[in-house]
Amino acid sequence: MNDFDILVAGGGNAALCAALAAARAGARVLIVEAAPRDYRGGNSRHTRNMRIAHDEGNNILTGPYPVEEFLDDLLAVTGGNTNKTLARLLLEESNDMWDWMQEQGVRFQPSLEGTLSLGRTNAFFLGGGRALLNAMYQEAARLGVEVRYDTEVVDLDLDLESGEFRSATVQDPDGQSQITARAFVAASGGFESNLEWLEESWGPPARNFLVRGTPYNRGGVLRLLRDLGVDLVGDPKQCHAVAIDGRAPKFDGGIVTRLDCVPFGIVVNQDGVRFYDEGEDFWPKRYAIWGRLVAMQPGQVAHVLIDSQSINSFMPSVFPPERADSIEGLAEMLGLDPVTVRLTIDGFNAACRPGSFDHTVHDDCATDGLEPPKSHWARPITEPPFYAYSLRPGITFTYLGTRIDETARMIMESGATSPNMFAAGEIMAGNILGQGYLAGLGMTIGAVFGRIAGREAGAHVS
Numbered sequence: 356m357n358d359f360d361i362l363v364a365g366g367g368n369a370a371l372c373a374a375l376a377a378a379r380a381g382a383r384v385l386i387v388e389a390a391p392r393d394y395r396g397g398n399s400r401h402t403r404n405m406r407i408a409h410d411e412g413n414n415i416l417t418g419p420y421p422v423e424e425f426l427d428d429l430l431a432v433t434g435g436n437t438n439k440t441l442a443r444l445l446l447e448e449s450n451d452m453w454d455w456m457q458e459q460g461v462r463f464q465p466s467l468e469g470t471l472s473l474g475r476t477n478a479f480f481l482g483g484g485r486a487l488l489n490a491m492y493q494e495a496a497r498l499g500v501e502v503r504y505d506t507e508v509v510d511l512d513l514d515l516e517s518g519e520f521r522s523a524t525v526q527d528p529d530g531q532s533q534i535t536a537r538a539f540v541a542a543s544g545g546f547e548s549n550l551e552w553l554e555e556s557w558g559p560p561a562r563n564f565l566v567r568g569t570p571y572n573r574g575g576v577l578r579l580l581r582d583l584g585v586d587l588v589g590d591p592k593q594c595h596a597v598a599i600d601g602r603a604p605k606f607d608g609g610i611v612t613r614l615d616c617v618p619f620g621i622v623v624n625q626d627g628v629r630f631y632d633e634g635e636d637f638w639p640k641r642y643a644i645w646g647r648l649v650a651m652q653p654g655q656v657a658h659v660l661i662d663s664q665s666i667n668s669f670m671p672s673v674f675p676p677e678r679a680d681s682i683e684g685l686a687e688m689l690g691l692d693p694v695t696v697r698l699t700i701d702g703f704n705a706a707c708r709p710g711s712f713d714h715t716v717h718d719d720c721a722t723d724g725l726e727p728p729k730s731h732w733a734r735p736i737t738e739p740p741f742y743a744y745s746l747r748p749g750i751t752f753t754y755l756g757t758r759i760d761e762t763a764r765m766i767m768e769s770g771a772t773s774p775n776m777f778a779a780g781e782i783m784a785g786n787i788l789g790q791g792y793l794a795g796l797g798m799t800i801g802a803v804f805g806r807i808a809g810r811e812a813g814a815h816v817s
Contacts, residue, residue, distance in 0.1 A: 357534045359385040359501075360816040361809075362523055364508045364576050365542035366390065367397030369780025369801030369808075371491040373540045375459055376809025378498035382816055385534065386495070387506040387525055389543070390571045395488065395504060397544050398568035398752060398781070398797070401609035402484040404466070404477040405456075405802060406795035407449045415465050418475040422446045425476075428793055432640060436789025438588075444761055445787060448803045453478060456802065460490035472715070473639055477795040503527065508543070511579050518585065518765060518773030538775040538812040541765075542805060545753035545781040546574025547594065548606065553750075556591040563655035565599060567613075567749040570606040577756065577782055585776070586758040586768045589785025595792045596646025599749030601656060602674050614744050615669040617645060618714065618732050620661030621703055622746070624652040627686065627695035629703070634721070634731035643792035650748040657746045658689050660700070663738040668714065676742040685741045704735040752797060754785040763808035775815055777808035 361377045363370045366388030374384045388395050408425045412418040425446045429437065453463070462481040466474040473479075480487045495502065509531065510524035520539040524531055546552045548570045553561035581587055603612035617633050622645075624630055631648050635641055649657045666676075679685040682700050683693035706725035712718055714732055722729045757778040758766040765776045780801035787800055 357532060359383050359534065359536045361385070361538045361540060361812050362387065362534055362536035363540045363542060364523070365397065365544060365780065366395045366502070366504075367399040367542065367544065367780065367801065368402070368487065368491075368798055369805035370540070370542035371488070371495060372802050372805030373542055373777070373779050373809035373812070374495055374500045375491065375498065376806045377813040378495065378500050380810065380813030380817060382813045384500045385536070386500060386502045387508060387534075388502065388504050389507040390504065390569060392504045394569065394571070395492070396484065397572060399488055399801070400484045401568055402480070402487070402798055403610060404473060404479040404795045405452070405798035406477045406793060407452050407799065408446050409450065409453065412475070415463050416475060416478060420476045422450065425449075428640065429787075429796070432643075432791035432793055433789050434791065438786045441759070441761065441786050445800060445803050448807070449799050452799070452802055455806065460494045461487050462490070472637070473794055508576050508579070511539075511583060513583060513776070515584050516769065516771070518767040518771055518776055520773070520776045537816040538777065540777045540779060540808045540812055541576050541580065541757065541782050542779045542801070542808070543576040543782055544569070544572035545594070545756070545784070546577060547572055547750045547753050549573040557650070560650060560655050563747065564650065565603050565608065565612075565747050565749045566606045567597065567599060567608055567610070567751045572752070572781070574753075580757055580765070584768045585773075586766045587755060588758040589754040589756055589789065591753070591755040593754040593785070593788070593790050595643055595751040595754075595788070595797065596650065597643055597749050597751065598645035598649045598657065598746040600672060600674055601745035601747040603747070603749065608749070611673045612749060613642070614659065614672055614746065615642070616659050616661055616665070616744060617642070619665035619668050620659050620736060621699070621729070622657050622659050623691070623696065623699055624657050625654050625691065627691045628699055629727060630657075632727050632730055634729045634733055639794045642794070645746070646748040646750060649746050655748055658691065659744045659746060660685065660696075660736060661742050662736045663740060664734060666742055672744065676744050678740050678742050680739050680741070682741055685743050689743055689745065700736055703729070704737060707733045707735045752781040752784065754788050754790075756781070756783045756785040759783050759786055759804075762811045763804050764811065775812070777812050779805040779808040
């Protein structure tokens with residue numbers, strides 16, 4: 356049978372939340388997932404937590420995180436570049452996502468030491484992203500949701516004026532077929548794995564990017580929607596990009612490739628000089644800017660330099676750091692000019708003013724007269740042995756996406772609102788994230804707008 360109430364493109368958190376909400380409303384739902392079953396779930400496979408608003412702590416969340424504080428944090432990292440109506444809707448609806456996700460079989464656990472100090476603001480999934488996906492797929496099966504793997508949407512049939520969806524052509528290992536449905540939910544991620552598309556905006560440096568997540572997020576559905584007149588929002592160069600271990604694989608390295616050591620040392624580029632304030636703010640609020648910063652450096656590479664005072668102050672890395680008994684020796688290991696690196700270190704050390712080091716607060720350890728400054732957590736790098744990690748830009752997901760309204764319905768270039776096409780997750784994240792990122796927010800966007808899309812699609816077809 357190729358006729359359903361609702362067709363969902365994608366197989367990650369957003370898609371599953373949409374499918375579950377629609378199925379609970381009585382709809383017959385089909386999920387088509389481009390990846391094989393063993394790689395199902397998109398970037399959700401690699402996640403650990405979701406940021407949610409809540410009015411009080413519990414046995415897992417260590418304290419309250421009210422909507423207004425959440426909104427202040429979002430506005431700060433985006434510089435106000437967000438749809439404030441949709442942003443407030445996102446945060447208010449996140450308030451009951453804890454209970455709703457548990458109804459879908461998801462379980463939570465307290466945050467662990469070294470997890471970006473998110474115990475108050477973020478709910479961590481027991482077992483991580485794979486356990487989250489397994490629980491939701493199990494619940495989807497119980498509700499009668501059909502799932503087809505290795506199945507990609509390659510064409511869409513819709514009324515170009517109104518944006519009404521009629522059918523989709525899908526490609527699977529047996530060939531192409533047509534699926535009709537009374538509503539369509541696009542939850543198929545961004546285009547970060549499509550290096551050719553990234554290169555259109557970034558130029559040749561895009562070839563040096565590493566992709567933290569799934570190689571299946573190539574933006575095929577987004578291109579189809581764009582070409583059929585769906586209005587897009589966001590800058591194609593804006594994305595969630597983190598500075599990750601330069602030894603990570605080209606695709607699918609996941610969250611373990613991230614390095615949390617930047618605030619504890621200095622970062623230099625291939626020329627051996629610093630280029631940004633490593634202590635600007637707490638790492639959960641600033642870690643996501645560093646992928647873009649490294650992407651703008653020569654060769655799209657940078658290096659964190661730390662000493663023995665700090666080597667045990669952050670989450671241990673998967674790959675061990677480079678180690679040497681002298682700064683010059685460390686520079687040579689990294690292929691940097693030892694004289695320049697020594698001058699950079701000496702200049703930094705001389706600019707560090709005395710203070711009380713405390714990485715849990717905005718401490719008074721800062722540089723004086725140095726450009727760029729280090730605003731907090733600045734300690735002279737003097738204690739051997741010395742350590743270094745090389746960094747590459749690790750792109751997680753892109754922000755260019757479909758414009759939507761408060762019901763998650765897509766808006767056409769003509770200004771018309773599609774009666775039966777919805778979007779959730781990374782494919783519409785640009786409505787919320789014009790720039791910047793907050794840890795765990797991608798999962799919030801996927802879960803909240805997935806639930807809205809499924810709820811609204813279910814109401815439409817009922």
